[in-house]
Amino acid sequence: MNLCTNKIIYSITCEKRNLYQLNLGYKVIDFTFCQLLSFRKKILLNSTPEAFEAILEGDNYILLLVADNKHLIYLDVPQLIQLQNVVLSLFKKEPVLI
Amino acid sequence: MEIALRRQMILNVEIVDMLNEQIIMEQKASSKYLAMASWCDQRELRNSATFFYAQAEEERSHFMKIFKFINDNGGSAISPIVNEVPHEYESLRAVFEASLDGEIAVTKSIHSIFKRARQVDDFTSEIFLQWFVTEQAEEEEKVRDILDLIDLMGDMPLRMIDERIPTE
Numbered sequence: 155m156n157l158c159t160n161k162i163i164y165s166i167t168c169e170k171r172n173l174y175q176l177n178l179g180y181k182v183i184d185f186t187f188c189q190l191l192s193f194r195k196k197i198l199l200n201s202t203p204e205a206f207e208a209i210l211e212g213d214n215y216i217l218l219l220v221a222d223n224k225h226l227i228y229l230d231v232p233q234l235i236q237l238q239n240v241v242l243s244l245f246k247k248e249p250v251l252i
Numbered sequence: 253m254e255i256a257l258r259r260q261m262i263l264n265v266e267i268v269d270m271l272n273e274q275i276i277m278e279q280k281a282s283s284k285y286l287a288m289a290s291w292c293d294q295r296e297l298r299n300s301a302t303f304f305y306a307q308a309e310e311e312r313s314h315f316m317k318i319f320k321f322i323n324d325n326g327g328s329a330i331s332p333i334v335n336e337v338p339h340e341y342e343s344l345r346a347v348f349e350a351s352l353d354g355e356i357a358v359t360k361s362i363h364s365i366f367k368r369a370r371q372v373d374d375f376t377s378e379i380f381l382q383w384f385v386t387e388q389a390e391e392e393e394k395v396r397d398i399l400d401l402i403d404l405m406g407d408m409p410l411r412m413i414d415e416r417i418p419t420e
Contacts, residue, residue, distance in 0.1 A: 171256070191268075192328055194265070244257070245257065245265045
């Protein structure tokens with residue numbers, strides 16, 4: 155028996171000022187910076203342990219309207235975690251020494 | 253990418269999140285003060301009601317200040333949603349005690365954002381928050397003074413205590 159998996163690596167790039175491109179594998183979404191900030195907020199709100207639990211107990215996926223409602227994306231929990239890592243790493247700076 | 257983000261926003265994104273939480277807290281404080289004003293107004297405690305109406309306005313002005321600060325510096329301010337606030341109190345003293353507890357919670361929150369801003373080198377937010385640190389010290393003291401006044405007046409009629417509540 156062959157097991158076929160389709161692993162997509164999400165990425166965000168910035169080619170020019172105020173244009174951030176999220177590559178979901180099946181499509182590329184353009185974000186301005188403020189759209190990117192609200193996208194980050196949506197991802198953070200939906201990736202708390204409580205949110206994961208609600209998704210798993212519900213339909214096992216969520217639909218998110220992003221980039222000023224221009225795109226609708228479908229995400230299950232593993233995809234959400236992967237996207238969370240991508241988005242958070244974007245804003246991460248070097249560790250701060252206290 | 254870090255340079256691209258820096259060109260968009262001077263603030264640290266984590267501090268923006270904390271400031272957005274602070275907006276919710278200030279809005280909640282404003283709504284609580286409005287409920288307190290209503291409690292006092294219904295009992296004809298005019299000066300206390302005036303005091304709390306003014307406090308509600310002041311808390312609103314605080315969160316508007318933060319709201320504008322976030323947007324003016326490239327961040328994304330989020331309009332706050334407030335759930336239910338308490339509308340019932342046992343006494344005038346209980347109202348002012350709740351008010352002091354609320355102010356202390358706000359102060360603690362401001363201090364923690366200030367501390368974090370300093371840790372992540374977000375000097376813009378740190379300087380902005382200095383005004384709030386001073387303001388909160390004044391706010392707490394204002395309510396403490398009123399609680400001292402209530403203590404001093406002991407068993408005097410409520411109306412007489414109310415007459416001595418500062419309205420400015």
